Amino acid sequence: MPAKWTIGIDIGRTNLRAARVEGGVPVKVLRERTDVPGGPRGVVEQVRSAVDELSEGEQAGGLGVGIAGQCDILRGLVRYGPNLWWPDVPFGEMLSSATGLPAVLRNDVTMATFGEWRFGAGAGSTDMVCFYVGTGIGGGAIIGGHLLEGASGCGGHLGHISVQMDGPMCSCGRRGCVEAYAGGANLAARVRQELADDPTISTALRAAGDLDLIDARTVAGAAVDGDTYALEVRDGMAEALSSAVASTINSLNPTVVVLGGPVMSGFPSLFEMVADRSLELCLRSALDGLRIERPSLGDLAGVVGAATLAIR
Amino acid sequence: MPAKWTIGIDIGRTNLRAARVEGGVPVKVLRERTDVPGGPRGVVEQVRSAVDELSEGEQAGGLGVGIAGQCDILRGLVRYGPNLWWPDVPFGEMLSSATGLPAVLRNDVTMATFGEWRFGAGAGSTDMVCFYVGTGIGGGAIIGGHLLEGASGCGGHLGHISVQMDGPMCSCGRRGCVEAYAGGANLAARVRQELADDPTISTALRAAGDLDLIDARTVAGAAVDGDTYALEVRDGMAEALSSAVASTINSLNPTVVVLGGPVMSGFPSLFEMVADRSLELCLRSALDGLRIERPSLGDLAGVVGAATLAIR
Numbered sequence: 001m002p003a004k005w006t007i008g009i010d011i012g013r014t015n016l017r018a019a020r021v022e023g024g025v026p027v028k029v030l031r032e033r034t035d036v037p038g039g040p041r042g043v044v045e046q047v048r049s050a051v052d053e054l055s056e057g058e059q060a061g062g063l064g065v066g067i068a069g070q071c072d073i074l075r076g077l078v079r080y081g082p083n084l085w086w087p088d089v090p091f092g093e094m095l096s097s098a099t100g101l102p103a104v105l106r107n108d109v110t111m112a113t114f115g116e117w118r119f120g121a122g123a124g125s126t127d128m129v130c131f132y133v134g135t136g137i138g139g140g141a142i143i144g145g146h147l148l149e150g151a152s153g154c155g156g157h158l159g160h161i162s163v164q165m166d167g168p169m170c171s172c173g174r175r176g177c178v179e180a181y182a183g184g185a186n187l188a189a190r191v192r193q194e195l196a197d198d199p200t201i202s203t204a205l206r207a208a209g210d211l212d213l214i215d216a217r218t219v220a221g222a223a224v225d226g227d228t229y230a231l232e233v234r235d236g237m238a239e240a241l242s243s244a245v246a247s248t249i250n251s252l253n254p255t256v257v258v259l260g261g262p263v264m265s266g267f268p269s270l271f272e273m274v275a276d277r278s279l280e281l282c283l284r285s286a287l288d289g290l291r292i293e294r295p296s297l298g299d300l301a302g303v304v305g306a307a308t309l310a311i312r
Numbered sequence: 313m314p315a316k317w318t319i320g321i322d323i324g325r326t327n328l329r330a331a332r333v334e335g336g337v338p339v340k341v342l343r344e345r346t347d348v349p350g351g352p353r354g355v356v357e358q359v360r361s362a363v364d365e366l367s368e369g370e371q372a373g374g375l376g377v378g379i380a381g382q383c384d385i386l387r388g389l390v391r392y393g394p395n396l397w398w399p400d401v402p403f404g405e406m407l408s409s410a411t412g413l414p415a416v417l418r419n420d421v422t423m424a425t426f427g428e429w430r431f432g433a434g435a436g437s438t439d440m441v442c443f444y445v446g447t448g449i450g451g452g453a454i455i456g457g458h459l460l461e462g463a464s465g466c467g468g469h470l471g472h473i474s475v476q477m478d479g480p481m482c483s484c485g486r487r488g489c490v491e492a493y494a495g496g497a498n499l500a501a502r503v504r505q506e507l508a509d510d511p512t513i514s515t516a517l518r519a520a521g522d523l524d525l526i527d528a529r530t531v532a533g534a535a536v537d538g539d540t541y542a543l544e545v546r547d548g549m550a551e552a553l554s555s556a557v558a559s560t561i562n563s564l565n566p567t568v569v570v571l572g573g574p575v576m577s578g579f580p581s582l583f584e585m586v587a588d589r590s591l592e593l594c595l596r597s598a599l600d601g602l603r604i605e606r607p608s609l610g611d612l613a614g615v616v617g618a619a620t621l622a623i624r
Contacts, residue, residue: 070597127463139563143455143467150565151439154597155455160562162593163477164488165555174558174593176476243477246486250472251451251560253462281474281486285382285466 002061007054007101008307009047010108011067013135016043018050019300020060021307024119026300028054040089048098063101064306066111067091068138073153076105104310106149108302110156112295113140114147115305116258121293127254130295131158131245132261135216136171137179141252147309159183163243181240184216184263191219191233203229220266237263238273245274245292246281253286260295314373319366319413320619321359322420323379325447328355330362331612332372333619336431338612340366352401360410375413376618378423379403380450385465388417416622418461420614422468424607425452426459427617428570433605439566442607443470443557444573447528448483449491453564459621471495475555493552496528496575503531503545515541532578549575550585557586557604558593565598572607 005022016034019026030050035042051063069078076092095103113130122128128142139158141148148155159179160172167176168190180186192214195201204227205214222230241264245257257278259271275292282290297304317334328346331338342362347354363375381390388404407415425442434440440454451470453460460467471491472484479488480502492498504526507513516539517526534542553576557569569590571583587604594602609616 070595072597072600125463127467141563143460144458146456146458148455148564150598151437151567151602152565152597152600154595155439155563155565157562157565157595157598160595161473161559162475162555165475165551172595176555239477243474243488247473247559248563250469251453251467251563252460253464253467253469255463283382283466283469283472283484285384285464286462286469288384288464290463 003059004061006062006064006307006310007051007060008111008303008305008310009050009063009065010111010302010306011043011047011065012108013068016046016050017299017303018047018054019303019307020054021304024304024308026304029300029303030054040086040091040094044091044094044098047095051099051101060101062104062307062310063095063099064104064106064111064308064310065095066106066108066302066306068108068136070157071105071107071153073105073149076103104306104312106153106306106309107138107140107156109138110140110147110149111305111309112301113142113156113258113305114309115297115301115303116295117142117147118308119304120297120301121258121295122256125254125256127252128256128258129158129248129252129254130258130260131241131264133182133184133241133259133264134261135184137183137261139248141254143252158244158248161244161247163240163247178240178244182237182263187233187237187263188215188219201229203227205230216263217266220263223267234267234270235273237267238270238277241274242277242281245278249278249282249286249290255289255291257290257292258295259292260301265294315371316373318374318376318619318622319363319372320423320615320617320622321362321375321377322423322614322618323355323359323377324420325380328358328362329611329615330359330366331615331619332366333616336616336620338616341612341615342366352398352403352406356403356406356410359407363411363413372413374416374619374622375407375411376416376418376423376620376622377407378418378420378614378618380420382469383417383419383465385417385461416618416624418465418618418621419450419452419468421450422452422459422461423617423621424613425454425468425570425617426621427609427613427615428607429454429459430620431616432609432613433570433607434568437566437568439564440568440570441470441560441564441566442570442572443553443576445494445496445553445571445576446573447497448495449573451560453566455564470556470560473556473559475552475559490552490556494549494575499545499549499575500527500531513541515539517542528575529578532575535579546579546582547585549579550582550589553586554589554593557590561590561594561598561602567601567603569602569604570607571604572613577606
């Protein structure tokens with residue numbers, strides 16, 4: 001009989017989290033920096049070592065792994081991802097062989113969505129949508145009581161909904177993706193460019209010194225301090241995010257929309273602005289029973305979801 | 313034991329279709345004008361009479377009804393719809409009581425999507441998306457082998473994906489919906505306005521006489537005849553449609569996208585333009601095994617889908 005506890009791993013661009021999870025509760029958690037320079041082998045070794053430590057000599061009932069990238073679940077590949085881009089590496093197979101456990105591999109936000117659905121903000125619902133706004137924008141959905149996976153496991157890339165056909169170029173190669181407007185990396189790049197181009201923009205951000213060091217956190221901090229320019233940046237993010245959220249509501253008719261991630265929570269009032277504006281924009285018929293929520297599992301949604309999906 | 317054949321009804325804004333369907337085949341079909349002036353009672357009477365005629369004294373195994381509007385399947389209501397807007401009428405209950413059959417009520421494009429999936433262009437796939445471009449733009453999806461319905465039956469309103477946050481106003485109240493660009497009613501209104509505003513636009517459309525009579529069919533006809541302005545209108549439709557299709561591919565990772573409807577097929581090369589451009593715009597990881605298809609059940613997809621969904 002397999003153990004009742006399973007292991008969930010969340011491999012982000014900078015942080016790796018691992019947990020032993022029982023009944024949706026992370027009973028032991030490890031956090032470390034992702035060994036990006038070590039490449040896929042380095043990361044697999046990190047996972048092996050974490051599984052070892054969490055198992056305490058016992059055998060886990062399953063292993064789920066979420067990773068920041070576009071996964072091909074049919075072949076266990078990580079096809080595309082800003083830092084973790086190993087298109088031809090059989091990552092799922094490597095994980096399974098290193099740990100001795102069949103690894104269930106998915107996108108990190110897919111895993112977080114599953115966690116929030118089973119044990120978090122979406123518990124009890126049958127139709128739920130998640131947007132996680134961080135360096136990029138990830139998404140996930142539960143549809144009719146099933147996790148959205150897509151034909152090859154790439155479903156849920158809601159950050160690549162274009163909200164403006166002629167908008168700014170996104171890293172994916174098309175224009176106006178909501179990630180191009182409100183993903184941390186893109187918004188910081190735009191702010192750095194605007195400050196460099198226009199010396200009349202007077203802002204606390206410029207006072208900080210080296211423009212090259214400005215990131216989404218710096219911009220959010222300036223907005224918290226009431227900087228006019230940073231607040232305008234936030235307003236633009238809110239409008240783009242609201243458009244993508246409303247389009248997703250119209251497409252999927254969920255009862256719960258979860259808006260999370262460090263960039264979403266870092267800017268003052270951004271969550272409230274997006275929640276209010278999305279409900280204004282979407283179809284009246286989609287409003288029945290609809291609520292917009294913050295995530296409730298914090299940065300452990302991914303490991304809880306991964307560990308729980310591994311039970312199936 | 314219930315009969316092996318069921319009845320499917322497709323209630324559009326102008327046409328009502330009814331069919332006796334067995335094993336996905338419409339063995340007997342009725343077509344008439346929708347009795348819009350008769351209101352919900354008039355339409356229910358049309359359905360009753362069609363069921364009567366198709367049943368030939370036998371008892372059908374089920375009744376499925378698709379209707380052009382936003383349905384609340386939990387309560388059997390048609391909440392919103394351009395012509396068929398009966399927000400407080402218990403339409404599903406009225407149908408069941410008039411016909412003596414429990415009526416399965418859904419949006420018309422939801423039904424057409426189900427028909428194309430089970431017996432048409434998407435047969436054999438587990439993840440499929442449909443766009444139907446007519447007076448408005450309707451949508452539907454199959455996700456992981458299940459029909460997308462949404463929490464209250466309003467899922468699949470893909471025409472109300474906004475492709476341009478600051479775009480033209482849509483009838484739903486927000487800006488830049490793909491329906492505002494490429495739905496037949498909206499595009500015809502925009503063409504009439506542009507011709508009225510700008511006498512320098514020289515076009516075959518103006519030659520036809522009364523500008524007020526221009527509809528989507530007239531514009532498509534001018535495009536077929538090579539009218540430069542009408543072809544430009546088509547190009548704009550193609551770009552907006554491609555953006556919505558690509559965003560949906562990124563969100564749902566289907567293997568089949570069906571592009572249908574009279575406006576889609578009426579403009580020369582529109583299908584090919586949207587198919588090619590959507591594949592250019594979407595994420596590389598979503599391309600594996602993805603194909604874009606024309607519908608294969610013609611205007612009977614709705615009745616086939618409705619009759620088939622009624623079997624469940």
